[in-house]
Amino acid sequence: MSVEGAMTPLPPPAEDRLDEESLLAAQGYRLLSIASPLALLVLWEISVRLGVVDARFFPAPSSVAATLWAMARSGELWLHTEASLIRLFWGFLVGGIPALGLGIAMGLSPALRAIVEPLIAATYPIPKSAIMPLILLIFGLGEASKVVMVAIGVFFPVAMNAVTGVLEINRIYLDVGRNYQASRWQVFRTIALPGALPFIMTGIKLGVGLGLILIAISEMLGARSGLGYLIWNAWEILDVNAMYVGLFMIALIGFLLTHLLNALERWLVPWKSP
Amino acid sequence: METASGAPAKIRLRHLAKRFRTRRGVLTAIDDVSVEIASGSFFMIVGPSGCGKTTLLRIVAGLEEPSAGAVEVARANRSKPVNAMIFQGDSIFPWMTVWDNAAYGLRLRGVAKSEIREVVGHYLDRTGLTRFADAYPHQLSGGMKQRVAIARAFANDPEILLMDEPFSALDEQNRTLLQQELLRIWEEHKKTVLFITHSVDEAVTLGDRIMIMTAQPGRAKATIDVPFARPRSVIELRADRRYGELIYRIWGDLREEVQRARAEAPA
Secondary structure (H helix, E strand, O other): OOHHHHOOOOOOOOOOOHHHHHHHHHHHHHHHHHHHHHHHHHHHHHHHHOOOOOOOOOOOHHHHHHHHHHHHHHOHHHHHHHHHHHHHHHHHHHHHHHHHHHHHHHHHOHHHHHHHHHHHHHHOOOOHHHHHHHHHHHHOOOHHHHHHHHHHHHHHHHHHHHHHHHHOOOHHHHHHHHHOOOOHHHHHHHHHHHHHHHHHHHHHHHHHHHHHHHHHHHHHOOOOOOHHHHHHHHHHOOOHHHHHHHHHHHHHHHHHHHHHHHHHHHHHOOOOOO | OEOOOOOEEEEEEEEEEEEEEEOOEEEEEEEEEEEEEEOOOEEEEEOOOOOOHHHHHHHHHOOOOOOEEEEEEOOOOOOOOOEEEEOOOOOOOOOOOHHHHHOHHHHHOOOOHHHHHHHHHHHHHHOOOHHHOOOOHHHOOHHHHHHHHHHHHHHOOOOEEEEEOOOOOOOHHHHHHHHHHHHHHHHHHOOEEEEEEOOHHHHHHHOOEEEEEOOOOEOEEEEEEOOOOOOOOOOHHHHOHHHHHHHHHHHHHHHHHHHHHHHHOOO
16 A cells, blocks of 8 residues: 555645734624624614603603703703813813823832822812712802812823823833933923823823713703703703713713724824834 | 052952841841953953853843842043943843834934934944834844844944844844854944853953852852954854863853852752
């Protein structure tokens, strides 16, 4: 018996299409994540029409959409959305910028850290909503109290992440700064800030979430505009559709801000391998 | 200042000592090291791990204070920075491009843009990094990153260059390549270099003089002149009979220290 005869031919080498396949899979997953909320809406719509769920609490998506359209055309929707966005914007600046400066300074200075860290640790666990009455007392019922509420919410995650961000910077980079005679401001600008930026972006994203919660809460008390007011007012006049419009708008703002911040992060932190 | 060889001294260490207070008492890292380094020379310090050679370099760099003694650097030009250090391991900023890293020192000093362009362009060219000027460090190999660190230090145009085992993390082939490139760039201006290494090979390949340090506490045990002419080829050097002899001789001094360092190292 010849040896050759016993040999089975090798299967032809499999084509290398791994990359293409994983790309297809990724696209498939993206489709799935778009499809699942749509499927939920369709299911919801059908359930309402069949009378399975109570339309008084869960109005059909189509009727909520009709209300949204009507409010958009009357300008009412924009009025409330604009009011909330402006408060969010100012709250972000008022809370975020000092948080950034203080957080980075704390990361660079052990003395400052020793002084401020216990203060942050003591005040951070207080629910921000619990100090709402105090804020109203100090800042009154006007715009200032809303802005301050958002600012408080943004301050903590940004400051705490900035501290961590600076502490996570490899010490060798600070040695390089000293070796090249960098001034305090140069160390801040060329090492501490860019080095801590990935953490700071995480803090800002967390701050967006907290800011949205707090803007909604603070507009429910003593405001005449804003999405929080829209939701609260809808409860008082039992306009459930308008309530859903307010919730939808807050969700939409959160969604868009997250994407905006992700894009900003890719632009500001191009040096982190994706 | 003048050294024994007659050349003016660029760096002088006078009775340098560094002691740390630890829980187990006072630890002497460096004990009474005095040395004069001739202007324009490539001075190597070789010693076992933990002999305080990195501490010594950090003191010369001004990153640490000596417990006793002094460091003197003869300054030729007050407007230039005293030193630039090439660190062990990754020290280039991951958030800056290769170009921005190499320009770091010049920008901090507020040097004119046109001069920065010229100087940085030159050193990126000399280190073979021109094509990677816009790349970020995470896109580079270890050898490339160390080239950026070399370009950054040379571009800053300091009075003296300090190098802390800059090639110790590289594989042997890359190390040989970078040693040759370093020598080539150094030949241009022959700035005084203080180079720390634990590799006897490297000390003999690069140095004009080699100081051997004792294991902890670090003291100057012997200083040896390297006879090879410049410019050197780090490969051709190895065919020289004196190369092997020199390494053998230094090992004679070092062996005892390495063994002592191992015996004393915490398990």
